[in-house]
Amino acid sequence: MTTMSVPTTPGLTERVLDLRGRMLEFIDGEVCPLERTVDAGGPEGRAAMDGLRAEAKRRGLWALGHPEDLGGQGLSFLEFVHLNEIIGRSEIGMWAVGSMTQHDTIMWRRYGTEAQQRRWLDPLVSGEYEWIGIGLTEPEVAGSDPTQMQTSAVLEGEGEDAQWVINGHKWFTSWASASPAVLVWAKTDPEAPPHRQFSAIIVPVDTPGFTHVRDIRTMGSVTGRHGEIRLENVRVPASNLFGERGQAFAIAQTRLGPGRIFHCMRWLGQMQRAFELMCDRARTRYAHGSLLAEKGEIRRYIAESAADIQAHRLMTLDAARAVDAGSEDARVLISLIKFRGAEYLHNVIDRAIQVYGAAGVTEDFPLESMYRHARYARIYDGPDEVHRMVVARTLTKDGAVAPWQR
Incomplete structure (x- = not known):
């Protein structure tokens, strides 16, 4: 009898599975409860974030994707992509665990001189600087x-x-x-x-x-x-x-390409959290003779959201694989997930708000903040229109072959 091997997901190593569990506990248990305090700013917000960053370091969750020689923990690109889905469940998660600057590290390592890296990059990874x-x-x-x-x-x-x-x-x-x-x-x-x-x-x-x-x-x-x-x-x-004189656009793309992958994986975290909130509401909210979860339209919302989340996950992992392999397909695949993922993100959060009704647009729940950030997603790191143009222009060239046809 032949035993079939079970294919593994690239980057989803035993170490990453362990880190995902520990990260989920930290994000949901420590970070999410402090979101409103941090967002309010001021001394209390600053103190709350400082406390979260210290706790992330204590738990061994700090700077996971940064190179070890810079004080990070050296996760590979694909490993970090899987972890970023968990970090993205909270908008402030990336700040709490020192991952917001991961795409900056890639850029500074490639183009910065030794002196520039020591002056600016080392403090960025350690958390002395939050941002350049x-x-x-x-x-x-x-x-x-x-x-x-x-x-x-x-x-x-x-x-x-x-x-x-x-x-x-x-x-x-x-x-x-x-x-x-x-x-x-x-x-x-x-x-x-x-x-x-x-x-x-x-x-x-x-x-x-x-x-x-x-x-x-x-x-x-x-x-x-x-x-x-x-x-x-x-x-x-x-x-x-x-970098070199006249090289600014190449430098920007070195940062933006991985950054878009990281954004899209964080969006998955946002979608999943909104989905969980929607399902919780549907299971417990009673109206018009039954629970919301028993109503056909609400079931449609849940099914559509589940499909959107899985479609975006698979597209994003495929794009991450292409980036990691240095494939020429990466640019098209990144543009695809950037504009389609932004749409999925918006739709999943929008459905969750609809299930919550008036409560969904209040500050009592995180959905209204998530919704605002989802609208940004269609503009930052290249608007939807530009990414659609990139895809169409590339695939209509003579002899062009779509990545999924190779």
């Missing part, structure tokens, strides 16, 4: 077309005295108010081809001429996540160039 700001988007031009960026950087002087002089206006600069520096994308070579005109430059926030204008209020909240900054004759050493 990312200055890409500008209010005056379409963020979906980064070739329009107007921020300029001119190199003045020679040798050790050479300096970049930067002028520009950025907004939705990630955590500008909480970062020691911002990595600024600026036009350094206006005569070059469009995608070689821009470079990335490290700008410490205490540099004269750097102004943090405000934290941008979005959908009724101010989290400090989105900042507006101005740079007026900001001067930094030529050595603050990050």
Whole structure:
């Protein structure tokens, strides 16, 4: 009699299975109950987050996907992707366990000099810095077309005295108010081809001429996540160039590709949590002669949500496999999960709110906050329209073969 082997899921190792169980206990038991306190900010919010980060380190759950030589625990890309689904059950989970900067680590390791890594990356992994700001988007031009960026950087002087002089206006600069520096994308070579005109430059926030204008209020909240900054004759050493001159778009994609995978796995955590809340409500809420779970329309919501979650999980794992293998299919697969996953995320949370009725839009439950964040998902890291364009443009080229046909 032949015994059939059971296929294993890449990256879902015994170590990861153990970590997923421990992480679930930490996220649901410690992190979720403090979400409103942390979101409210102020001294209490800061103290709550500091406490969570200390507890994550105590439990061995800190910086799991960062390289060991930087103080992380060295999980592989695919291993970390599986874990990120659990971390994503809470919007603040990634901050509590030091995983928010995982895609930044990939970028800094590839392009940062040894001196830059020691100065900025080491403290980022240890938690001394929560973030190094990312200055890409500008209010005056379409963020979906980064070739329009107007921020300029001119190199003045020679040798050790050479300096970049930067002028520009950025907004939705990630955590500008909480970062020691911002990595600024600026036009350094206006005569070059469009995608070689821009470079990335490290700008410490205490540099004269750097102004943090405000934290941008979005959908009724101010989290400090989105900042507006101005740079007026900001001067930094030529050595603050990050990567090669004219390489900014390649640098951005190195960060954005894995980052989109991480986002999509966190979305799975959000979907699963919303699904669990919806099922709990359906099993316990009585109306019009029966429990909601006994009503056909509510059963349809549950079935549709289950299908959306599983479809997104399989698509995301397939994209993660392609990224991990360095496959040329990765870009199309990432774009597919980015726009379709954002739709699934919205729909699953929306159905859960509908089952809760009026209670679903109150702060008594996490669904209203999850819903607001789900709306962002269709814009950040490339709007849906751009990702659909990437997929269609790639698959309509002569001789194109879809990834699932290989």
